[in-house]
Amino acid sequence: MTAAKVPATPVIAEHRDDWLVCPDCGALQATEPLQQAQQLVCTNCDRVLNFGRGPWLDTTTALAVAALILFIGANAFTFFTLQLGSVTQPATILSGVGALMDREQWILAALVLVTIFLLPMLEVAALLYLLLPYRFNRRLPGQIFVLRWLERVQHWIMQDVFLLGVLVTTVKLGDSATVHLGPGMPLFFLLVGLLQAGYWVMDKQNLWNWLHASNCFSRDPNENLYDCDICKAMVGESIVMERGHCPRCNTRIHTRIPDSLQKTSALILASIVLYIPANLYPIMHYDELATSYNSTIWSGVVDLAANDLWLIAIVVFVASMVVPILKLMMLIFLVWSIQARMTGATRLRFWMYRTTKFIGRWSMVDVYVVTLLTAVVQFGLIGQVEPGAALLPFAAVVVLTMLAAENFDPRLIWDNAAENDPAEARVRTLAQLNTVNLTRE
Numbered sequence: 001m002t003a004a005k006v007p008a009t010p011v012i013a014e015h016r017d018d019w020l021v022c023p024d025c026g027a028l029q030a031t032e033p034l035q036q037a038q039q040l041v042c043t044n045c046d047r048v049l050n051f052g053r054g055p056w057l058d059t060t061t062a063l064a065v066a067a068l069i070l071f072i073g074a075n076a077f078t079f080f081t082l083q084l085g086s087v088t089q090p091a092t093i094l095s096g097v098g099a100l101m102d103r104e105q106w107i108l109a110a111l112v113l114v115t116i117f118l119l120p121m122l123e124v125a126a127l128l129y130l131l132l133p134y135r136f137n138r139r140l141p142g143q144i145f146v147l148r149w150l151e152r153v154q155h156w157i158m159q160d161v162f163l164l165g166v167l168v169t170t171v172k173l174g175d176s177a178t179v180h181l182g183p184g185m186p187l188f189f190l191l192v193g194l195l196q197a198g199y200w201v202m203d204k205q206n207l208w209n210w211l212h213a214s215n216c217f218s219r220d221p222n223e224n225l226y227d228c229d230i231c232k233a234m235v236g237e238s239i240v241m242e243r244g245h246c247p248r249c250n251t252r253i254h255t256r257i258p259d260s261l262q263k264t265s266a267l268i269l270a271s272i273v274l275y276i277p278a279n280l281y282p283i284m285h286y287d288e289l290a291t292s293y294n295s296t297i298w299s300g301v302v303d304l305a306a307n308d309l310w311l312i313a314i315v316v317f318v319a320s321m322v323v324p325i326l327k328l329m330m331l332i333f334l335v336w337s338i339q340a341r342m343t344g345a346t347r348l349r350f351w352m353y354r355t356t357k358f359i360g361r362w363s364m365v366d367v368y369v370v371t372l373l374t375a376v377v378q379f380g381l382i383g384q385v386e387p388g389a390a391l392l393p394f395a396a397v398v399v400l401t402m403l404a405a406e407n408f409d410p411r412l413i414w415d416n417a418a419e420n421d422p423a424e425a426r427v428r429t430l431a432q433l434n435t436v437n438l439t440r441e
């Protein structure tokens with residue numbers, strides 16, 4: 001007996017400006033055109049979904065062009081010069097990378113190079129590759145890939161964290177030596193501000209709609225809709241099951257991140273294991289007149305406080321000690337709450353998830369401080385800094401906890417709530433939304 005072939009229903013692709021799926025909780029909701037300074041907030045989880053941007057294209061293009069010039073300037077000039085007696089040591093953005101490579105710390109050197117130089121450089125190039133052709137309505141090959149990459153990589157561009165690291169380093173050094181600020185520092189300061197502002201103002205949805213007008217792909221108005229994490233297209237369940245990829249930007253779409261809890265738990269466990277050597281071993285060695293001092297993360301904070309550098313002590317304490325522990329505790333609680341099928345405190349848990357994602361990268365501060373110190377404090381007998389055994393496990397803790405947060409699927413929080421309270425069910429269909437709209441009018 002042969003099974004009759006059922007022809008697949010063609011995909012209906014359309015442009016829906018008036019509907020949007022919340023990426024954090026999966027609620028499908030009606031949207032409205034926004035005026036400048038207006039915000040659209042998810043009715044279910046309070047996430048800001050969009051905001052009025054005004055003339056974003058002019059602003060972002062100007063910021064991206066300025067960022068290109070600043071990027072060249074900030075890398076060409078010195079950040080600061082350290083003077084001890086008659087000896088001077090200049091530092092540029094990449095000095096720390098060079099110092100790590102000299103010591104054959106390849107993994108750390110690569111991590112610093114990628115997060116403070118390579119990714120920001122590619123970000124500037126990507127912005128220009130998208131914005132300049134958009135002004136002239138010229139589509140170029142690979143733009144969908146470029147925009148997708150830009151959205152994915154945002155968390156890993158850590159110039160702002162590096163800037164904080166530079167400030168901590170100069171204040172720390174200013175206590176015992178003379179620090180002359182170079183022109184690279186203010187240029188870099190501006191660069192960080194302009195790049196962040198540029199990305200923030202850029203209307204990503206508008207660009208996606210320009211690259212591919214359809215943002216809704218469905219076979220049946222009664223099927224559940226899921227959203228693409230990257231381009232925010234709404235994709236019907238049948239297409240998700242069949243293709244697994246977003247028809248607009250080709251990102252993998254999951255109804256839920258596969259094995260989210262297992263992946264998150266494994267990454268949390270690895271972070272906890274590495275957190276022990278990261279705190280037990282010295283993060284750097286300081287040699288002065290044939291005496292060697294070992295500095296762990298904690299003793300570094302104590303030293304700063306002892307020298308009355310309270311503000312810097314608090315910054316390092318919060319970024320290096322409070323943030324990793326807080327992040328791990330919140331992630332453990334989130335995973336446990338899903339496994340225990342907790343139904344309450346959805347908004348609190350959702351806030352925890354967002355906070356974990358936001359604060360994670362700031363722990364990299366200490367890694368940047370140690371690499372900068374290693375680069376500039378090279379005065380032989382008078383004073384010399386070398387990275388310690390804790391630096392690599394500490395950097396690994398930061399990276400692994402960031403990955404743990406990325407692998408946690410926040411929609412799981414709402415799944416349990418929906419089990420007990422059908423009114424909170426969030427995965428809605430276009431047909432249901434139509435009725436909502438009708439009853440509103």
Ligand SMILES: [Zn+2]
Nearest residue numbers: 022025042045
């Ligand atoms: Zn939401």
Ligand SMILES: [Zn+2]
Nearest residue numbers: 228231246249
């Ligand atoms: Zn997509």
